[in-house]
Amino acid sequence: MQTSVTPPRKTELARQLLAPGQRRLPAALRALLITVDGQRDADELRRLGRGLGLGEDGLKQLADQGLIELPKAVDADEAREVLAIARAAQERAKRLVSTKFFALDLVTRMLAGREGELRDLVRQADTESRFMEWVDLCCERIEAQSDVERASKFRESVERTLAAG
Structure with missing residues (x-):
């Protein structure tokens, strides 16, 4: 079973594109990018993307454009080990x-x-x-x-x- 340890995060490029006056992204992708806050996990962001009409690949589109960093997926045993160490x-x-x-x-x-x-x-x-x-x-x-x-x-x-x- 694969599980994510950390939520997706914006890149510096994303911060630049979200600066006032910048409108180079379609509205739905921009709205999804704004919700990437380092707190919401990838599953929640995918649901938000579907709600914005982006289908299943809204996060992938942001990652492909270098706007977010998706967390490395780890298996459940590795996640338990990380938690045990912490x-x-x-x-x-x-x-x-x-x-x-x-x-x-x-x-x-x-x-x-x-x-x-x-x-x-x-x-x-x-x-x-x-x-x-x-x-x-x-x-x-x-x-x-x-x-x-x-x-x-x-x-x-x-x-x-x-x-x-």
Whole structure:
């Protein structure tokens, strides 16, 4: 079974042809082109094209003239795989955010008021690798204020939370 992942989109040429004063397209094709907004899928646009009297090939005519980009058709298994990858990335992002809050709370307790700079820096940790660099900095500060064992416990707790999600 073939399914489309993304809706059709206008090309730069289409935007130029739709500029005020440009009337080089037949009215029905122009109306269909206007409805191509990157939100409506190809099936909906085909229905609109039929309603405009263009038959089944209105989208094809626009694509043949270089006015729209039709999405690559993928099979259902490939679409499921793409969705699974997207969901996994979303879950990793959620896990990172919750771990950042946990780690910030923990370092605040361990440094008791001397974590202001770390609080500011954690906002820049937008990837897991940057976050782990921030964790390294926290460990250095904890070790300087307390000892290696507390810093090690901080790291283990944060890594365990990040892995658990």
